[in-house]
Amino acid sequence: MSDSFIAPSEPFLIFLRHAVQAKQNGQAEAQSIWLQAAACLHNMDDGSLDGLMIGLIEQERHDEVFALANAVAQLNPDSVAANVRLGYALQMANRHHDALQPYRHAMSIKADFPNLRKNLAIALRTSGGDPFEEMKLLEEVVEADPQDGDAWSNLTLARLGCRDLDGALAASARAVELNGRNEAAWTNRVQALKESQRWDEAEHHAMVASDLAPDDASLRTGLAVLRLLRGNYAEGWLGHEARWEDPSTMKLHARPVFSAPRWQGEPLADKTLLVWGEQGMGDVLQFCRYIPALAARVHLEGGRIVWNSFAQMGELLARSLGEHVDGYTAGGGIESLPPFDYEIPLVSLPLVLGTTEATIPNAVPYLRPDPAASAAWRARLAGEKRLKVGLAWTGSLNHGRNPFRRVGWERYASWFRDIDGVAFYSLQPGATDDVAAAQSAGLTIADYTAEFATFDDTAAFVTAMDLVITVCTSIAHLSGALGQRTWVLLDVNPYWPWLLERRDSPWYPSATLYRQRQFAQWDAVLDEVARDLSALAQSPV
Numbered sequence: 299m300s301d302s303f304i305a306p307s308e309p310f311l312i313f314l315r316h317a318v319q320a321k322q323n324g325q326a327e328a329q330s331i332w333l334q335a336a337a338c339l340h341n342m343d344d345g346s347l348d349g350l351m352i353g354l355i356e357q358e359r360h361d362e363v364f365a366l367a368n369a370v371a372q373l374n375p376d377s378v379a380a381n382v383r384l385g386y387a388l389q390m391a392n393r394h395h396d397a398l399q400p401y402r403h404a405m406s407i408k409a410d411f412p413n414l415r416k417n418l419a420i421a422l423r424t425s426g427g428d429p430f431e432e433m434k435l436l437e438e439v440v441e442a443d444p445q446d447g448d449a450w451s452n453l454t455l456a457r458l459g460c461r462d463l464d465g466a467l468a469a470s471a472r473a474v475e476l477n478g479r480n481e482a483a484w485t486n487r488v489q490a491l492k493e494s495q496r497w498d499e500a501e502h503h504a505m506v507a508s509d510l511a512p513d514d515a516s517l518r519t520g521l522a523v524l525r526l527l528r529g530n531y532a533e534g535w536l537g538h539e540a541r542w543e544d545p546s547t548m549k550l551h552a553r554p555v556f557s558a559p560r561w562q563g564e565p566l567a568d569k570t571l572l573v574w575g576e577q578g579m580g581d582v583l584q585f586c587r588y589i590p591a592l593a594a595r596v597h598l599e600g601g602r603i604v605w606n607s608f609a610q611m612g613e614l615l616a617r618s619l620g621e622h623v624d625g626y627t628a629g630g631g632i633e634s635l636p637p638f639d640y641e642i643p644l645v646s647l648p649l650v651l652g653t654t655e656a657t658i659p660n661a662v663p664y665l666r667p668d669p670a671a672s673a674a675w676r677a678r679l680a681g682e683k684r685l686k687v688g689l690a691w692t693g694s695l696n697h698g699r700n701p702f703r704r705v706g707w708e709r710y711a712s713w714f715r716d717i718d719g720v721a722f723y724s725l726q727p728g729a730t731d732d733v734a735a736a737q738s739a740g741l742t743i744a745d746y747t748a749e750f751a752t753f754d755d756t757a758a759f760v761t762a763m764d765l766v767i768t769v770c771t772s773i774a775h776l777s778g779a780l781g782q783r784t785w786v787l788l789d790v791n792p793y794w795p796w797l798l799e800r801r802d803s804p805w806y807p808s809a810t811l812y813r814q815r816q817f818a819q820w821d822a823v824l825d826e827v828a829r830d831l832s833a834l835a836q837s838p839v
Contacts, residue, residue, distance in 0.1 A: 305359065306350055306366060310339040314369035321373060333373075348379040355383065360390040371400060378408045385417060395425040415439050416449055419456065429459030440469075447476030447483060454486040458493060459701070461818040466490040474503075481511040485520065492791045493702075493817045497528060497798070515543030527794040534794075535649035553643075554632055561640035563650060566601030570624075572638035573647070575607035578694075579753065581645055582607055583775035584795060584805065586615055587659045588647035593622040595651075604636050607644075612752030618665045658804050663781035671758035679762050685835045688725040688763040689743065691732070693771035702789045703770045705820055707732045710767075711739040713824040719835035725756070725766065725773050765834065767827065770796065778806030785830075787823055790814045 317332035336342060340350065347370055354363045364387035370380035381404040388397035401418040404411060415435040422432040433456040439449040451473035457466040470487035477483040484507035491500035504524055508517040522537025542553050554574070561571055573592065575582045589605065596603040602624040607615050609629035616626045625636050642650065651657075679686060692704035707729075714722065722743040724733050733745045750756045756773075757780060760766060766777040767785045770793050777784040786809055788796055795805050803809045812823050 305354065305357070306362065307339055310336055311362070311365050311369070313339070314366070314373070318369050318372045329373075344374075344377060344379060347377075348383070351379070351383040355386065358390075360387050363387040364391065375403070376407055378404045378411050378414075381407075382411055382414055382417070385421065389417070389421055389424075394421045395427075397421040398425065398427065410442070416452065419452060423452075423455065423459075429456055432456045433460050433462075445476060447473050447480065450476060451480070451483045451486045454490055458490060463490070463493055463817045467494060479510060481507040481514065481517060484510065485517065488520070488524075492524070495790055495817075497524075500524060501528070515540040516545065519544045523794050527792070527796075527798060529655060529797055531648070531654055535653065539646065539649065556632065556641045558638055558641055561642045561650075564640065566596050566599040566640070568600060569639040570602040570604060570637060571596055572635065572641040573603065573605045573623075573644055574641060576643040576645055578772065579608065579610060580772040580775040582611065582615075583665070583753070583772060583779050585644045585647060586619060587664050587779070588644070588651060589619045590622045591651060591659060592647055604638060606630070606635060610752055612754030614665055614667065614752070614754040614757055617668070617754075655804050660804060660807055662807055663779065665757060665776070665779040667754060667757035667761055667780070671755065672761045675759050675762035682721045684719050684721040685831075686721050686723065686762065686764045687831070688723045688760060688766045688768075688773075688777075690725045690766070690768035690771055690773040692726065692729075693769060699789075699791075699793075702791065702818070703793075705769050705787055705824070707736040707741075708739070709820055709824055711736045711741040713828045714831070715740040715742070717828060717832050717835060720831065723759075723763065725760070725768065727756075765831075767831070774809070775806075778803070778809045781808050784809040785827060786811050787820075787827065788813045790817050 313332050313336035317329050317336065320326075320328035320332055333342065340346065347366070351363055351367055351370075354360075354366065363383060367380050367384035367387055370377055371384050374380065381400040385397040385401040385404070388394070388400070398418070398421055401414065401421060404414055405418065409415070416439055419432045419435040419439075422428060422435075433453065436449050436453040436456050439446055440453060443449070450469050454466045454470040454473060457463075457469055467490045470483070470490040473480075473483040474487050484503050488500050488503045488507065491497075491503060501521070501524055504517070504521040508514070508521050511517055518537055518540035522534050522540060525531075525537060526534035553576075556572075558572070571592075573589070586607070593603050603622075604625035604627070605615075605619075605623045606627045606629075611628065616628075620626045627635065689710055691707050691710055693700045697703075714720070722741065724743055724745040724747055726732060727747045727750060729747070730745065733743055736743055746759065747756075750759065753772075753776060757776060760773075760777050760780055760782055763777075763782060765783045765785065766773065767787070768774045768777065769787050770789075774784060774786045778786075784806065786796065786803075788811055790813070792798075792813075796803060796811060799813075801811055803811060812827050814820065814823055816822075
């Protein structure tokens with residue numbers, strides 16, 4: 299950007315907005331007057347206006363880019379530059395879906411405008427758009443410019459989204475070849491290697507990426523998660539603390555600003571330690587098992603322990619583990635917390651307590667639903683003499699890995715509808731349309747989830763099941779924590795607690811793990827599950 303760049307004045311933008319309003323009102327003469335007034339302040343030719351927008355972009359003045367580009371695009375809808383800059387400004391405001399329209403309009407006029415295809419592809423990815431459209435755009439980019447390393451790197455993820463693993467591996471290799479000093483190229487290569495189950499190479503590439511950008515906490519977090527997945531808890535727990543420096547983690551689960559320091563193992567005599575829930579519901583269900591051991595340590599030192607978790611748990615945690623702590627609260631802001639001297643997030647407890655695979659607290663059940671509610675569900679379902687099986691077929695629709703983790707009701711219907719001796723029940727909240735579709739496809743499945751207001755309610759229902767079949771989602775952790783027979787269906791690159799290759803889980807002794815053998819291939823998994831389910835249905839429970 300030139301040192302002589304002068305940002306547009308507020309009057310200039312006001313004149314343009316008045317011109318837009320005049321155009322919308324069909325007032326051609328007023329529009330012309332306002333445009334003449336604007337022209338007195340800044341050149342109005344396309345090149346000058348685009349230079350102005352580029353200058354604002356380089357100064358990261360995204361609100362002004364949006365205001366200017368939006369006005370110019372409305373005054374001259376066929377201005378490719380204005381539509382492209384408008385799309386970019388919308389992306390910078392995290393309005394990725396809104397950016398699609400101006401980008402697509404620009405594509406219809408001049409598809410080879412610089413970076414247009416790449417920007418549209420990114421907007422598609424971040425807004426959950428069609429991965430095949432994204433892939434096609436990026437393939438056009440690399441065909442036009444085979445030396446564009448960024449496009450090859452982005453193409454890696456697009457091809458994975460289209461389940462083209464070989465293509466993703468080829469794209470990621472090319473990206474690293476062209477951009478060997480770019481950590482994003484190495485990181486996307488890591489993703490392709492993990493999906494191909496080349497774990498040694500994946501970890502090596504993750505280390506290189508982290509070394510290239512040592513200040514990028516997301517890379518250290520990713521490396522730590524990979525190590526945890528491979529059972530390297532010694533390095534994994536320590537590295538996982540970088541999550542609190544990772545902008546993506548902080549954006550979704552911002553670390554509260556406490557008045558007391560983080561506990562680093564200091565003596566707790568006459569002190570109060572706050573433990574608080576973080577991240578997803580599954581994490582709370584998995585790591586709350588550490589409360590008894592931590593509380594014993596705190597009390598042994600002469601201290602107190604208070605615990606705050608999510609209101610969505612209902613009374614489940616307080617009933618199950620509340621006797622170990624000196625105080626339990628759910629929800630609320632920092633101002634509602636009891637006094638404390640130190641704080642620690644729940645998922646950091648394995649590090650503090652030095653967890654190895656051999657020392658995981660895995661006695662189940664460690665969660666107990668309301669006995670009366672459990673008994674009531676058993677009584678309501680007592681007339682059903684077949685094997686009672688709860689089903690969960692997808693995780694959170696907003697989770698980035700859900701497209702790879704979800705099995706979908708469609709597969710359950712295809713593989714389970716003809717199995718005799720089984721009564722199916724939905725454990726999928728807010729999925730009435732899915733349940734209706736599965737029923738229409740021939741799967742007889744009952745749905746009581748409208749009666750589940752909290753995880754405590756769900757837990758009571760789960761205890762009335764003979765078996766839970768689920769993908770990687772909070773239901774898997776809940777059922778495992780309740781000690782229920784649980785079959786978990788996993789993709790080739792699973793969430794780290796499930797580790798690799800093994801059929802059992804050191805975290806949940808009652809769980810059996812059914813794993814994909816190849817990327818995105820569920821058929822063999824469902825064949826095995828259906829066979830085992832048929833056998834179980836014919837044997838005494």
